[in-house]
Amino acid sequence: MSLRVQFWGTRGSIPSPGPKTVRYGGNTPCVELRTTEGWLIILDAGTGMRELGRSLLSRANGAPIKGDIFLTHAHWDHIQGIPFFGPIFQRGNHFTIWGSQTLETSIDRIVRDQMNPVVFPVTFEELDATIDFSAIDERKQVRQGFEVSAYPVRHPGGALGYRFSEVGSGRSLVYISDNELGSGGKYETPIGWRSKLVDFVKGAKVLVHDTTYTAEEYDHYRGWGHSTYDDALSLAIEAGVEQLVLFHHKPERSDEELDQRVEQCREIVKERGINMEIEAAAEGMTLTV
Ligand SMILES: [Zn+2]
Numbered sequence: 047m048s049l050r051v052q053f054w055g056t057r058g059s060i061p062s063p064g065p066k067t068v069r070y071g072g073n074t075p076c077v078e079l080r081t082t083e084g085w086l087i088i089l090d091a092g093t094g095m096r097e098l099g100r101s102l103l104s105r106a107n108g109a110p111i112k113g114d115i116f117l118t119h120a121h122w123d124h125i126q127g128i129p130f131f132g133p134i135f136q137r138g139n140h141f142t143i144w145g146s147q148t149l150e151t152s153i154d155r156i157v158r159d160q161m162n163p164v165v166f167p168v169t170f171e172e173l174d175a176t177i178d179f180s181a182i183d184e185r186k187q188v189r190q191g192f193e194v195s196a197y198p199v200r201h202p203g204g205a206l207g208y209r210f211s212e213v214g215s216g217r218s219l220v221y222i223s224d225n226e227l228g229s230g231g232k233y234e235t236p237i238g239w240r241s242k243l244v245d246f247v248k249g250a251k252v253l254v255h256d257t258t259y260t261a262e263e264y265d266h267y268r269g270w271g272h273s274t275y276d277d278a279l280s281l282a283i284e285a286g287v288e289q290l291v292l293f294h295h296k297p298e299r300s301d302e303e304l305d306q307r308v309e310q311c312r313e314i315v316k317e318r319g320i321n322m323e324i325e326a327a328a329e330g331m332t333l334t335v
C-alpha cells in the first residue's frame with residue numbers, strides 16, 4: 047500500500063523553459079498522487095498540468111476521469127494550468143478543487159475569473175466536465191482511501207501546506223510549495239506557528255518544500271514568501287523526515303546549479319550524521335510514499 051507520486055511541474059513563479067532548465071524542467075507546480083486504489087489527487091495547477099492532462103486522457107482511453115485538485119494558493123504559477131487541462135473539456139469527468147477559505151477572494155471566484163473572456167477565449171461555464179469547489183482547513187478529512195489535512199503557511203496573501211497519507215498506511219507526504227521559513231515579511235503568524243509546523247511535518251516519509259533561494263539571495267527577497275535551501279533542510283531535520291525534495295526552483299536556477307545545491311544539502315546531512323535522502327524535484331520524477 048503506497049501513494050505514488052509524479053512531478054509534472056517543479057519551477058516557481060513563471061514557466062522557465064530553455065537549454066539551462068531541461069533536466070529539472072521549466073513548468074510551474076503540478077504534482078500527481080495516486081492511491082493504491084488508483085484515486086487521482088493533483089497538487090497545484092501550474093503549467094505542468096497541461097502535460098498531466100494529456101497523459102490522463104491517453105491513460106483513461108475514453109473512460110471518465112475523476113479526482114481531487116488541492117491548491118496551495120491562487121498565485122498565477124499555481125493555477126495557470128487549469129484552462130489548459132484537457133480533461134475539463136470532456137463530459138463525464140469530475141473534479142473537486144480544494145483550497146483555503148481564508149483567501150481574500152474565494153478560490154471559486156479566482157478560477158472562474160481566470161477564464162474571463164478578457165483574458166481567455168473559453169469561459170468556465172462552457173466547460174464540459176463537472177467542477178466543484180470545496181474549502182479545507184486544519185481538520186483532517188478522509189476521502190477516497192486517503193487522509194488530508196492542511197496548515198496555513200507564511201506567504202503573501204496566504205497559502206496552505208498539505209499532508210497526505212493513505213488510510214491505514216502510516217506513511218505521509220507533506221507538500222509545502224510556497225512558504226517563508228525565514229524571519230522576513232509581515233505575516234499574521236500566530237504564536238507557536240513554527241512548532242506547530244514542525245508537528246505538522248513530523249515523521250513524514252517525504253517533505254516537498256519550497257527552496258527558492260540561496261542564503262545570499264534571500265537578503266534581497268525577504269517578505270516575498272519563499273525559503274532557502276538551509277531553512278528547508280533545518281525543518282526537514284527538525285521534523286525527522288526520511289526524504290527532502292527541493293521544490294519551487296527559482297526561474298533562473300540552472301540544472302548544473304541545482305545539482306550543486308543538492309550535493310551541498312547532502313554534504314550537510316552527512317556531516318551531521320543524519321540519515322536523510324535529498325533530491326531536487328524534476329519533471330517526470332516519480333517516488334512512492
Ligand atoms: Zn509559487
Ligand SMILES: [Zn+2]
Nearest residue numbers: 119121201224
Ligand atoms: Zn505564491
